[in-house]
Amino acid sequence: MKNVGIFIFSDVEVLDFAGPYEVFSVASEMHEYRYFKVFTISEDGALVQTVNGLKVQPDYSFDSHPDIDILVIPGGVGTRKLIKNDRVLEWARENHLKSAITCSVCSGALLLGRLGLLDNLTSTTHHQVTGLLKEIAPLTTVDTEKRYVDNGKIMTSAGISAGIDLALHIVNKLYGIDAERKTVEHMEYRK
Numbered sequence: 001m002k003n004v005g006i007f008i009f010s011d012v013e014v015l016d017f018a019g020p021y022e023v024f025s026v027a028s029e030m031h032e033y034r035y036f037k038v039f040t041i042s043e044d045g046a047l048v049q050t051v052n053g054l055k056v057q058p059d060y061s062f063d064s065h066p067d068i069d070i071l072v073i074p075g076g077v078g079t080r081k082l083i084k085n086d087r088v089l090e091w092a093r094e095n096h097l098k099s100a101i102t103c104s105v106c107s108g109a110l111l112l113g114r115l116g117l118l119d120n121l122t123s124t125t126h127h128q129v130t131g132l133l134k135e136i137a138p139l140t141t142v143d144t145e146k147r148y149v150d151n152g153k154i155m156t157s158a159g160i161s162a163g164i165d166l167a168l169h170i171v172n173k174l175y176g177i178d179a180e181r182k183t184v185e186h187m188e189y190r191k
Contacts, residue, residue, distance in 0.1 A: 002174070004038045005068035005095065008058055009088075011051045011078030015160045016105040020072050023167035023183060027175070030182040035175055041065045043088060051076045062091050070170065071099040074163065075106025075126060083114045083136065101170060103155040105163030112154065113137030121151045126159030164189065 004024045006017050017040070024036040042048050045061030059065070073092060082088045093115050096102040104112050109125040112118050113133050118140035125133050130142050143149060148157040148166040150173070157166035168189075172180035184190075 002069040013076035016074030019164040020167035073108035
């Protein structure tokens with residue numbers, strides 16, 4: 001079983017984290033092997049208010065979460081503050097080094113860019129954040145045409161709903177096309 005740790009924070013975009021959460025959870029429900037254990041993490045473990053006002057109670061704080069195999073960094077307007085938060089950046093760097101996959105959804109790519117993790121790689125992000133990502137990570141090539149980009153350990157997706165596509169891609173990459181198909185069918189998701 002792979003641990004999927006999804007970072008949430010003040011002003012996170014709901015579908016950026018909830019989409020991948022649903023994909024990984026459904027993939028586990030559809031298969032007897034329980035592929036993933038999915039959980040949320042915030043800096044201090046306190047209640048998080050999303051960009052649209054939804055309040056979410058994280059499962060863990062930075063100091064209490066299990067090891068992470070797949071690190072998911074979603075986006076939202078809150079990322080603008082996070083790229084200046086040394087504790088968040090250090091936590092993301094440490095967990096990236098330990099993870100098998102580190103992925104961003106939407107403007108979550110700004111954190112990866114700030115850490116230099118996108119240098120000399122192709123990436124993608126929400127179309128409205130492309131300019132800022134190029135400023136923060138001038139050594140990345142931003143592909144605005146792709147829903148997601150897989151660089152091996154580092155993966156990025158375009159905005160909001162594209163995180164679902166990236167999570168499905170990860171399910172397929174780890175467990176095959178049948179696992180992805182069953183997940184898509186159960187979710188009634190049509191790409």
